[in-house]
Amino acid sequence: MNAPLIDPFARAIRYLRVSVTDRCDFRCTYCMAEHMTFLPKAELLTLEELDRLCTAFVHMGVEKLRITGGEPLVRKGIMTFFRAMSRHLDSGALKELTLTTNGSQLARFAQELVDCGIRRINVSLDTLDPAKFAEITRWGRLPQVLDGIEAAKAAGLRVKINAVALKGFNEDELFPLVDWCAREGHDLTFIEVMPMGDLGGEDRLSQYWALTDLRARLAERFTLTDLAERTGGPARYVRLEETGQKIGFITPLTHNFCESCNRVRLTCTGELYMCLGQEDMADLRAPLRASPDDTGLEQAIRAAIARKPKGHDFDYSRQAIAGQMTRHMSHTGG
Numbered sequence: 240m241n242a243p244l245i246d247p248f249a250r251a252i253r254y255l256r257v258s259v260t261d262r263c264d265f266r267c268t269y270c271m272a273e274h275m276t277f278l279p280k281a282e283l284l285t286l287e288e289l290d291r292l293c294t295a296f297v298h299m300g301v302e303k304l305r306i307t308g309g310e311p312l313v314r315k316g317i318m319t320f321f322r323a324m325s326r327h328l329d330s331g332a333l334k335e336l337t338l339t340t341n342g343s344q345l346a347r348f349a350q351e352l353v354d355c356g357i358r359r360i361n362v363s364l365d366t367l368d369p370a371k372f373a374e375i376t377r378w379g380r381l382p383q384v385l386d387g388i389e390a391a392k393a394a395g396l397r398v399k400i401n402a403v404a405l406k407g408f409n410e411d412e413l414f415p416l417v418d419w420c421a422r423e424g425h426d427l428t429f430i431e432v433m434p435m436g437d438l439g440g441e442d443r444l445s446q447y448w449a450l451t452d453l454r455a456r457l458a459e460r461f462t463l464t465d466l467a468e469r470t471g472g473p474a475r476y477v478r479l480e481e482t483g484q485k486i487g488f489i490t491p492l493t494h495n496f497c498e499s500c501n502r503v504r505l506t507c508t509g510e511l512y513m514c515l516g517q518e519d520m521a522d523l524r525a526p527l528r529a530s531p532d533d534t535g536l537e538q539a540i541r542a543a544i545a546r547k548p549k550g551h552d553f554d555y556s557r558q559a560i561a562g563q564m565t566r567h568m569s570h571t572g573g
């Protein structure tokens with residue numbers, strides 16, 4: 240174990256979110272254009288490079304690794320990577336290995352994920368209506384995802400559903416979603432939609448459904464108790480007293496979580512972002528590829544963490560944030 244990563248504001252970096260691919264088998268309208276140009280393969284980190292990078296972070300004190308994308312489970316050979324990462328769980332260096340997925344490949348991979356030491360996963364699901372699901376994901380089919388979630392549950396994985404709150408789209412499904420999660424034993428978190436620039440003609444602003452409003456509607460039916468629980472990220476939780484359910488709210492554009500921020504994000508090309516709301520990043524691919532020895536890589540990581548800002552402003556250009564999101568899509572989902 241090397242010296243831990245501590246930023247200039249005395250925050251220890253314990254959480255790394257890693258996008259392993261920019262590709263996805265869905266085309267959610269708020270996330271991607273239907274006809275995407277993906278990165279050339281040479282730009283992407285190989286699975287071995289991802290391993291080296293994640294391992295370097297684990298050796299510097301990262302305890303929680305969340306794998307995301309794109310859709311992580313469509314990356315060829317990704318199970319080799321999960322299996323390799325499980326050695327850090329076995330050694331005790333890593334406390335949690337987890338992923339955020341659209342669920343399409345879970346029926347195939349759930350058991351293997353469990354075998355790799357994964358205990359909890361986040362599945363993104365915005366609607367329980369098959370027609371609306373096909374509309375919002377363009378290429379996704381609801382039964383496939385529900386089967387995947389079922390398989391995950393059967394394999395013993397704890398599932399958290401992440402639903403993007405979309406005005407005029409799933410407003411009417413607030414209670415059906417809450418009730419379904421209660422019946423199935425899934426946790427549930429709502430995500431405020433982020434403006435993502437022009438993704439092909441959708442009117443993004445009209446999709447914005449403030450979570451304050453969603454919360455007020457929940458309070459019409461349930462007694463809400465705020466929970467003190469913090470994960471270091473942009474999520475806040477309440478308990479519904481009538482059912483005992485925990486409901487999360489992720490509002491990426493607010494900055495009330497900066498003080499306890501313990502996380503950084505790595506893109507599938509090896510760019511390290513130190514803050515959700517700022518464009519500053521460090522290229523880790525160059526030092527990674529420059530030498531098989533990790534000395535230069537470690538120096539580059541430490542230099543990057545030394546630049547982690549105190550926080551980001553709500554005023555920070557939404558467009559700039561959106562531009563960043565479009566590139567690596569690894570901002571939300573717990």
Ligand code: SAM
Nearest residue numbers: 269270308309310339340341363401432433568
């Ligand atoms: N493919 C995986 C999945 O579907 O969970 C991981 C990547 S996906 C980009 C991660 C999360 O970001 C999903 O929950 C997705 O709904 C959310 N997301 C994508 N675009 C968003 C946007 N414009 N605003 C808010 N959340 C968004």
